[in-house]
Amino acid sequence: MPEFDKTPTLSSCGIDFLSDFWREKYLQEYIRDGGSKIKFVTGRTGSGKTHFLRLMTSLANEEHYKTVHFSAKDIWMHDFREIYVEILKQCDIMDCLQAASLCVIREMGYDPDEIPANMKFIDYLSKNGSADPVTRREIRSQLRSLFLGDPLLGNNFALACSLLTGSILGYPTLEEQNKELLLLWLHGDRNVKLSQLRALGFYPAKITRYNARNMLRSLAEVIHMGGYSGLFAAIDDMEILISRTSLETVHYTKMKRDDTYESIRQLIDDIDSMHHLFFVYAFNRELIDNENAGLKSYQALWMRIQNEIVGERFNRFSDMVDLDRLASQEYTPETIVAISQSLADHRQNQAAAPLNEEDAKALAIQARTGNIGMAQLILNAMEGENHG
Numbered sequence: 001m002p003e004f005d006k007t008p009t010l011s012s013c014g015i016d017f018l019s020d021f022w023r024e025k026y027l028q029e030y031i032r033d034g035g036s037k038i039k040f041v042t043g044r045t046g047s048g049k050t051h052f053l054r055l056m057t058s059l060a061n062e063e064h065y066k067t068v069h070f071s072a073k074d075i076w077m078h079d080f081r082e083i084y085v086e087i088l089k090q091c092d093i094m095d096c097l098q099a100a101s102l103c104v105i106r107e108m109g110y111d112p113d114e115i116p117a118n119m120k121f122i123d124y125l126s127k128n129g130s131a132d133p134v135t136r137r138e139i140r141s142q143l144r145s146l147f148l149g150d151p152l153l154g155n156n157f158a159l160a161c162s163l164l165t166g167s168i169l170g171y172p173t174l175e176e177q178n179k180e181l182l183l184l185w186l187h188g189d190r191n192v193k194l195s196q197l198r199a200l201g202f203y204p205a206k207i208t209r210y211n212a213r214n215m216l217r218s219l220a221e222v223i224h225m226g227g228y229s230g231l232f233a234a235i236d237d238m239e240i241l242i243s244r245t246s247l248e249t250v251h252y253t254k255m256k257r258d259d260t261y262e263s264i265r266q267l268i269d270d271i272d273s274m275h276h277l278f279f280v281y282a283f284n285r286e287l288i289d290n291e292n293a294g295l296k297s298y299q300a301l302w303m304r305i306q307n308e309i310v311g312e313r314f315n316r317f318s319d320m321v322d323l324d325r326l327a328s329q330e331y332t333p334e335t336i337v338a339i340s341q342s343l344a345d346h347r348q349n350q351a352a353a354p355l356n357e358e359d360a361k362a363l364a365i366q367a368r369t370g371n372i373g374m375a376q377l378i379l380n381a382m383e384g385e386n387h388g
Contacts, residue, residue, distance in 0.1 A: 015048060018326060019055050021316045026278060027063040032229045036220075036277040038268055040305055042285055043323035046376020049282040052323065053234040056280065060232035065278075066091050066223045068233040072240045073248060078259035080267070084212040085188045087233055088219060093186065094168075096226030097161060101168040103225070104142045108135075120170030131171075139171050150221060152275060156204035157218035160186055163200065188212075209263070213270050220277045230276030238283035242293040254293070261298035268304050285324070355381055 026037060041049050053069060060067045068090040076082045102112045105121055115124045122139075125131040143166055147158040160182045167174035174182075178200055185192045188207040197204055207215060220231045240248060241257050252260070267279070287294045296302050305320055314329045372380075 015052055015055065015323075015326070017314075018316055018321065019052065019059060022056060023059050023063065025317075027060055027065065027229070027232070031065075031232075031276055031278045032063070034275045036271045036274040036279075037319075038264075038271055038279040038281070039319055039321060041280060041282040041321045041323065042288060043327075044285055044372060046372045047323040047327065048376075049284075049323060050236055053236055053280060053282055057232065057234055060278070064227075064229045065232040066096075066228050066230070068231070070235060071237045072235055073237050073250060076250065076256075077235075077238070077241070078252070078256040078263060079209045080216075080263045081188055081207055081209045081212040083235075083263075084207070084216050084219075087216065087231070088187055091219065091223060091231070093161075093219070093222065094164070094183075096222050096228070097165045098168055099226035100146065100161070100222070101165050104139065104146060104165065104169060107142050108138060120168070122170030136171055139166070139169060146225070150225075152221040153218045154214050156202055157186075157215060157222075159202045160204070161222055186215075213267060216277075217270075217274045220274055224276040228276075230278060232278045232280075234280045234282070236282045238281050239287045241283075242287060242290050257293060258298060261295070261301045265298075265301040265304060268301075353382055 031037065041052060043049055057067045057069050068087045070086055070090070075086050101121070105112045105115070110121075110124075115121060122131055122136075125135060143162045147153060147162040147165070148155070150158065153161070163172070163174055164179060164182055166172045167179050181192065181196055182200070185197060185204060185207075190206070194204065194206070205211065223231050240250060241252050241260055243251075264281070271277070271279075288296065291297065295305065314326050
């Protein structure tokens with residue numbers, strides 16, 4: 001899958017009422033301080049869901065999170081193993097372990113900046129006559145304390161990370177083929193023979209939908225261990241679950257759809273046992289409105305995500321975010337004009353004229369009905385579809 005463009009392509013006018021709040025309350029505080037959260041973003045077609053995910057991904061990058069973004073059209077959602085593998089693939093675990101190796105070096109009383117580039121720690125110690133048996137035992141002890149001593153890490157995940165970090169430090173020695181074997185296991189490669197892994201001194205199981213959430217919990221901990229604020233994962237296009245068009249590459253049977261809902265329910269129930277993890281799912285309103293196949297068809301999940309109390313004002317703490325409701329509350333004619341101006345500035349090579357206040361007032365009225373969200377209405381109007 002090509003790398004996701006994490007640079008916002010649309011204005012944050014209006015939506016910053018929510019994005020700034022999430023940045024402050026979640027990215028800068030709750031998630032960074034060790035909490036975890038799952039949010040759901042919905043709205044009509046063209047309400048700005050994908051843009052909001054891109055904006056939040058960009059903000060998470062600025063707040064030094066590992067960020068992951070993918071579409072449910074590309075990854076099977078009914079098997080959480082597939083989700084874990086995609087997240088791991090986008091996170092670059094060796095980058096996190098490289099940062100973790102610096103913690104070991106500092107705990108040993110050395111300054112990582114004094115070690116020449118491309119020189120392993122053990123070679124640096126040997127050069128200075130310090131690679132004696134006592135020091136080598138201390139390296140092992142530090143690795144054991146860092147990974148195996150962390151209660152948030154699964155034992156097999158911790159041991160794999162310990163061995164891989166040792167390969168970065170240069171001790172304990174890990175042959176290249178064994179390093180590749182460990183990485184393949186972490187990435188859920190079905191061709192890995194467990195008997196080969198047992199030769200390395202641990203006895204892992206195949207990664208399945210049943211243990212993948214525990215693997216994700218461990219991954220989030222290693223990401224934070226590597227100096228990151230946490231893990232931000234955005235999953236778009238969840239309405240694919242009820243799509244019946246032949247144009248889509250994936251099609252969900254009722255069984256696979258219910259398995260997906262059950263997978264999300266289990267993640268919700270487990271989220272409090274995880275740390276530094278922020279999940280956001282986005283989907284069109286039809287996934288809620290479809291009584292027979294949508295979220296409401298799986299009561300065990302719907303009971304956990306429906307908003308028990310809906311007040312007159314938009315609740316920025318709500319776990320179910322309705323962008324249409326947000327737009328009706330926050331998108332004044334002045335805001336709509338500002339959005340169109342920002343869009344026109346960004347789309348310099350395209351015919352997209354900013355709107356005037358009269359056009360904006362008409363759009364604010366039009367957005368109250370119909371099947372198109374405010375964001376798309378603004379774009380259509382700017383391109384001449386709704387005004388001359």
